[in-house]
Amino acid sequence: MASKKLLGMLNDAIAGELQVSLQYMWQHVQWKGVKHFAVKDEFKKTGIEEMKHAEAIAERLFYLGGTPTTKPEPISVGSSLKEMLTTDKKDEEETVKMYKEIVALATKEGDLTTAHLFTEILGDEEGHLDTFQSLLEEI
Numbered sequence: 001m002a003s004k005k006l007l008g009m010l011n012d013a014i015a016g017e018l019q020v021s022l023q024y025m026w027q028h029v030q031w032k033g034v035k036h037f038a039v040k041d042e043f044k045k046t047g048i049e050e051m052k053h054a055e056a057i058a059e060r061l062f063y064l065g066g067t068p069t070t071k072p073e074p075i076s077v078g079s080s081l082k083e084m085l086t087t088d089k090k091d092e093e094e095t096v097k098m099y100k101e102i103v104a105l106a107t108k109e110g111d112l113t114t115a116h117l118f119t120e121i122l123g124d125e126e127g128h129l130d131t132f133q134s135l136l137e138e139i
Contacts, residue, residue, distance in 0.1 A: 002111055007066040009102050010057055010114070016098070017054035018072035020091055021047045026077045027084050036081045039135055043084075046128055053121050060117055085136045092129035099125060 002010075024047030031040040058068035078084035099122045106114035 002064045002066075002114070003105075003109060006102070006105050006109060006111070006114070007061060007064060009098070009105065010061040010064070010066060011069045013095075013098065013102065013118075014054050014057050014061065015069050015071060015073045016091070016095055017050050017057065018070075019075055020088070020095075021050035021054060022072055023047075023075045023077060023091070024050065024088070026075070027088075030077060031081075033081065035139065039081070039085075042131060042135070046131070049124055049128075053124065056117060056121070060114055064111075064114070082136070082139050085132050085139065089129065089132040089136060092125055092132055095125050096122065096129055 024043045028040050028043035028047060031037065031043070061068050076087045078087050099118050102118045103115045103122065106112070106118065
């Protein structure tokens, strides 16, 4: 059985995934200008990946006896492409840090399935972080 701390961290992860999936969707919808045209599809693709992460984490949390949250963390769309990408980079950095902590705690508790799930998702999140860092370099 997972600890209350681990269950809480999984719910925090769900709230974060819901946040960025909505955030990236709105950034995709509200694009404007030539530079933004080049990245609008990346926002959409990444937002869909984040929603899939939220679903996978929610399924695991429910299996472990928890109740998945339906409330995202606060969303920040931004008013310029640079502002959007800067915010997105920061959000991904925080997610990578948290997911490493979840992997460590799940492993310590002997929950290898949760550790494996978050190791896989962590790879995606590091890819998102790399994408946003690279896009910021071009602005």
